[in-house]
Amino acid sequence: MTTPHQQIITTKRWVIKIGSALLTRVGEGLDLERISWLSEEIAKLRAQGKEVVLVTSGSVAAGMQQLGWRKRPHEIHLLQAAASVGQMDLIQAYASEGKKHGIHTAQILLTHSDLSDRGRYLNARSALHSLLELNVLPVVNENDTIATDEIRFGDNDTLAAMTANLVEADVLVILTDQDGLFDADPRNNPDAKLIAASAASNPALDDMATEGTGQLGRGGMATKLLAARRAAQSGAVTVILSGKNPNNLQLLAAGEGVGTLLWPDNEPMTARQQWLVGHLHPQGQIILDDGAVDVIKQDGRSILPVGIKLVEGEFKRGDLVICLDMNGDEIARGLVNYSASEASKIKGQASSSIEELLGYVDEPELIHRDNLVVTA
Helix, strand or coil: CCCCCHHHHHCCEEEEEECHHHHEECCCEECHHHHHHHHHHHHHHHHCCCEEEEEECCHHHHHHHHHCCCCCCCCHHHHHHHHHHHHHHHHHHHHHHHHHCCCCEEEEEECHHHHHCHHHHHHHHHHHHHHHHCCCEEEEEECCCCCCCCCCCCCHHHHHHHHHHHHCCCEEEEEECCCCCECCCCCCCCCCCECCEEECCCHHHHHCCCCCCCCCCCCCHHHHHHHHHHHHCCCCEEEEEECCCCCHHHHHHCCCCCCEEEECCCCCCCHHHHHHHCCCCCCEEEEECHHHHHHHHHHCCCECHHHEEEEEECCCCCCEEEEECCCCCEEEEEECCCCHHHHHHHCCCCHHHHHHHHCCCCCCCCECHHHEEECC
């Protein structure tokens, strides 16, 4: 019987994420030796027939070094300035090292608004697929230069997972400065044991993932676990792997049991469903009665006004809202056909009454099943 790690041997499309803790020396800018190593390892994977997309951090840290800053600023405009300066060095380093191995590289900068807008999402998806077909290495980073608190991903683990969904990757590799996910924090518990493999949805993992962040990075193990669960939505396996061991990527490709492997154990979502769930900023929420919850979870039906108990938030037609049961637990997300004020007027009423209550009718459903994703 093959192990979960051995099944990776036959995978084709990988997304590899590397963070600031590995890419930079605190106060000394980019770790060019690490970039050289990573470029060589990617070249080896490509020689084995694997398609690779790289998601990288490092632009802010590189800019901090150029500007002589020792401490990461909190002000968004200073972070944007540092990213603008550092992005030049970061991409130049990848392009230069890639050329040594005959690899053409392409820079892809994304913000959350790029992926929450359906048209731009499809454009980004097409661009990445085209680059892979052309045997080009896409280098993806969050566009920190223009990102604001409302649109930034928050950490590149999330960006990597969304990229894995975008390109329908088989494997998401998150390179970190730890050997993987442990049952306790190995930095202060010598008896901590590495979790070799688990289902991504395993609730026991939540207590094992720590929230800590480094001096230059924003993500901890908790964000990596969330990323693994997001990647699982499109059927991708996630491996949390130490980037300090120079042989780890090759060992992983050979099916060796390195790092922590988190496998998807739910039915993969369609590309459109992944896009819906990928919205990080819902504009409101609706509370559903028990009958509506049952037909949505069991039969995947649309949400009708009659099943709505309460409307919260300020949203307009086409916005994403969270659907909750009477206990306040999330059961679904979807795009609404009516604004918050309109939904409040028709809640609890039959669809046949919409025109009488609003003076018009657009759709009989508040959320059509084609625009609804069950998350519970």
